[in-house]
Amino acid sequence: MAQISTDELRVKSLIYEGLERNQTLPVFLTSVKVVGGVHTRDSLLRTHIDPLLAKPYTTTTLLKAVDESTQRLRSFGIFNSVAFGLDVAPSAKNANLNYIPLEGTLLLQEASRIKIKTGTDIGNGDVSAYATGSIANLFGGAETLSADAKVDSLKQSSYLLNYNTPIKNSSMWSADFTGLVTTNERDWASHEETTRGIRVKAVGPGVLGGEQEIGYEAFMRTVGNLPRHASTSVRTGSGESFKSSVFNQFSVDKTNSIVFPTEGYKLKLRTEIAGFEPNNKGDVQFMKGEAQSTFVKSFFNENITLSFGARGGLLWSLLSSGKTYLPDRFFIGGPNSVRGFYLNRLGPSDDEDSIGGEAFLSTGVSLFSRFPNIAKESPLRLHLFANAGSLLGIDRLDPSRTFKKLVSEPSVSAGVGVIYAHPVARFELNFTLPIATRASEFPRKGFQWGLGMSFL
Known part of the structure; x- marks a missing residue:
């Protein structure tokens, strides 16, 4: 399987022999395999993958659609990297089809789910201590649970508990x-x-x-x-x-x-x-x-x-x-x-x-x-x-x-x-x-x- 990062995404000569002679054939993405993302729910991924499937594309429009999908997945902030690979489906090599079937591979590297930070701030006649912590992708759907606490020498304090979900x-x-x-x-x-x-x-x-x-x-x-x-x-x-x-x-x-x-x-x-x-x-x-x-x-x-x-x-x-x-x-x-x-x-x-x-x-x-x-x-x-x-x-x-x-x-x-x-x-x-x-x-x-x- 040829795997191509989104930043370098292109369909090269991996398309079967004869494509170059007939650029009018549409391409179809028949399936997408997910590699990585073990803590992420399948329903979240499928929401952004399934709309790519079983639609006629040109090479250019497919690459644009794949790029938009991976950008949406990146925007959740739960992955360190999101990459996509394309290759010709094996069934296409010996079939007489009026389109080119492709298979995709979605490569995911999840970010650290737990973050904790403590520290002190000194300034303007005030000394404060703070602690923050968060759990990302809590239930596998890009949810985040975070807590913040801050107290200072001026008797000011702040305690927050936040839950965010798509x-x-x-x-x-x-x-x-x-x-x-x-x-x-x-x-x-x-x-x-x-x-x-x-x-x-x-x-x-x-x-x-x-x-x-x-x-x-x-x-x-x-x-x-x-x-x-x-x-x-x-x-x-x-x-x-x-x-x-x-x-x-x-x-x-x-x-x-x-x-x-x-x-x-x-x-x-x-x-x-x-x-x-x-x-x-x-x-x-x-x-x-x-x-x-x-x-x-x-x-x-x-x-x-x-x-x-x-x-x-x-x-x-x-x-x-x-x-x-x-x-x-x-x-x-x-x-x-x-x-x-x-x-x-x-x-x-x-x-x-x-x-x-x-x-x-x-x-x-x-x-x-x-x-x-x-x-x-x-x-x-x-x-x-x-x-x-x-x-x-x-x-x-x-x-x-x-x-x-x-x-x-x-x-x-x-x-x-x-x-x-x-x-x-x-x-x-x-x-x-x-x-x-x-x-x-x-x-x-x-x-x-x-x-x-x-x-x-």
């Missing part, structure tokens, strides 16, 4: 089930927030080559552990609240780099409806929408890069009182958001606490340039930016007034700095200058540094 053996659609317990310090609002619950979602392809998520969340949120200096608004908003919601999210990323893109665009849209049971007075009830976009373009052989970002969101309570809860409100400001403000310190406040808002709009434009006399491949860039953002509570008697203020009365900052585009994350050190702020906000003049993968 839907009907599809390499495109999957079902995702997550149970989680997280505790986070919200220093900007003088409280600790604990979230316990489940998330169920279906994930698949969306328009423009993006990804679509449709799901349900059921979370119990606890706002507690308040310090003595906590404001009246935070104390009033403390306690437990239960959120039962459905959501839809679309995202597309056409940039050429996750950390520091120089060309392309990305877009994310998310909508959520919570507490849709009208007789359940204890549920959180709202409609919420959020949008993010980034457009990047380079000039002069990528010596100059221009980036424009915009984000916006709206939270509308479905309760007659118009009440919203701290865990559901928007918080913006900081080195990864509107620069020139302390983390999540832009918008409404009570005493020293930022209490969030129900409507926000933020925009940013950044100009990056290479350092003079430094190699083109250097990850260092000069950075010039201007940011503007507004975060407000909604005036339910006149919502249009809120939206006008969002656009016409933004807080503004500008600055200059340097970035380092590491393969893992992007580091920024900027000198920021707040230009226009509201009395309730917490601007930050001077040096500000940020670390992450997403910046305004």
Whole structure:
């Protein structure tokens, strides 16, 4: 049996004598033998193999179909290698057929099924320890069971258990089930927030080559552990609240780099409806929408890069009182958001606490340039930016007034700095200058540094 890797796949002179004289004969793939993949269910493999069988192909169309099938199998992430071999069926050598029968061999090398990783992270005055583990191809159908645990010196913790499985053996659609317990310090609002619950979602392809998520969340949120200096608004908003919601999210990323893109665009849209049971007075009830976009373009052989970002969101309570809860409100400001403000310190406040808002709009434009006399491949860039953002509570008697203020009365900052585009994350050190702020906000003049993968 001649075995040919997918990367070099071709039908050579192994086709029986006479094929070269009659290129009009179609080819048929009569059977496929699977070698390897002992932990993988036959039903999963057959979903991607059987559509190849008993169909007339030309040599070119067969190779394309085989390549697409093997690519789908690779996308599950459970194989180190997937290869396909073709040969003429023995019955063809002495038969007078009006087609050429072929036999295929699918060669599979399974990846390691169990992965465990532990470690520590040190940074920004915090020391954390983490442990992650996963079992791939759990039941032979490309399922994955994973667990993550993380604790740090700031008394923050996160525990997650996740199960992911393809839907009907599809390499495109999957079902995702997550149970989680997280505790986070919200220093900007003088409280600790604990979230316990489940998330169920279906994930698949969306328009423009993006990804679509449709799901349900059921979370119990606890706002507690308040310090003595906590404001009246935070104390009033403390306690437990239960959120039962459905959501839809679309995202597309056409940039050429996750950390520091120089060309392309990305877009994310998310909508959520919570507490849709009208007789359940204890549920959180709202409609919420959020949008993010980034457009990047380079000039002069990528010596100059221009980036424009915009984000916006709206939270509308479905309760007659118009009440919203701290865990559901928007918080913006900081080195990864509107620069020139302390983390999540832009918008409404009570005493020293930022209490969030129900409507926000933020925009940013950044100009990056290479350092003079430094190699083109250097990850260092000069950075010039201007940011503007507004975060407000909604005036339910006149919502249009809120939206006008969002656009016409933004807080503004500008600055200059340097970035380092590491393969893992992007580091920024900027000198920021707040230009226009509201009395309730917490601007930050001077040096500000940020670390992450997403910046305004």
